[in-house]
Amino acid sequence: MADTLFDPPTAAPGDYHAHVFQAGVAATEHPRYVPEYAAPPEAYLKQLDAHGLAWGTLIQPSFLGTDNSYLLAALQQYPQRLRGVIVIDDVNPSATFNALGGFVKDGFVALHEAGVRGVRLNLIGRQMPDLAGLAWAPILRFMESLDWHLEFQAKADQQIEIADLLPKLPEDLKIVIDHYGLPQTSLEVELGEHPLFDLVEEAGERLWVKASGPYRCGPGAARAMHDELEFRGFTRFVPGSDWPHTRFEEKCDGAWDGFGGSEE
Structure with a gap:
């Protein structure tokens, strides 16, 4: 198992979690939130420069x-500064790759060459897809072979499902948990029962945690989770700015704290 989450554009420090989008544009039915402002890649690159970071990761x-x-257009425009994590169809995951390459393998190669390094599953308000089913099997094998990761934004109860799924997934497929696992309490007794700890123990060195979006967790909960994971010997954190902090634009204190750079 490699000791890095993926191959960055350069060896210098970078950001593992940010978003770019156009103002008021959505492509899903009944979205929970659609920003009325734009977050173009050029604005994001300025943020990276301001914080002394060489590259960033765009999360769909x-x-x-x-x-x-x-x-994908942003990756094509700035290949020396950006990597990407895409979202694919839960039910027919091959469709995304087939559309690019004629069949799954060529589609994967095209996306990898474009700078994609992972697939994200946002489970908030959604059910876990059938990752152990036949539709996902070739997708996960290709992801494993290219050293991509499978990234989850998931609440505590859904992290129990992820732990149950681990034995059915390719053994070298990297797993990423967004936003500290979204803990909602900093109380030591309650925090200690969070399913993320069991998931970390079950997954071993294949699992990484995004140190990002502390404001998406309960008050003080992200810091408490980080400290408790470190106390238990966990070290595979990757820092993410979560720029432009969607839904928390005015409450994004601490967004860049994990990078050691200056705060604007």
Whole structure:
């Protein structure tokens, strides 16, 4: 198992979690939130420069669904500074790759060459797809072979499902949990029962945690989760700015704290 989440554009420090999008554009039915402002890649690159970071990772936002075109255009425009994590169809995951290459393998190669390094599943308000089923089997094998990761935004109860699924997934497929696992309490007794700890123990070195979006967790809960994971010997954190902090634009204190750079 490699000791890095993926191969960055350069060896210098970077950001593992940000979003780009156009103003007021959605590609899903009944999205929970659609920003009325634009977050173009050029604005994001300025943020990276301001914080002394050489590169960043674009994560497909939930309100754009499987329409990854804006993200892929940004990767094409700035290949030396950006990597990407896409969203694919839960039920027919091959469709995304077939559309690019004629069949799954060529589609994967095209996306990998474009800078894609992972697939995201946002489970908030959604059910877990059948990752152990036949439709997902070739997708996960290709992801494993290219050293991509499978990234989850998931609440505590859904992390129990992820732990149950682990034995059915390719053994070298990297797993990423967004936003500290979204803990909602900093109380030591309650925090200690969070399913993320069991998931970390079950997954071993294949699992990574995004140190991003502390404001998406309960008050003080992200810091408490980080400290408790470190106390238990966990070290595979990757820092994410979560720029432009959708739904928390005015409450994004601490967004860049994990990078050691200056705060604007």
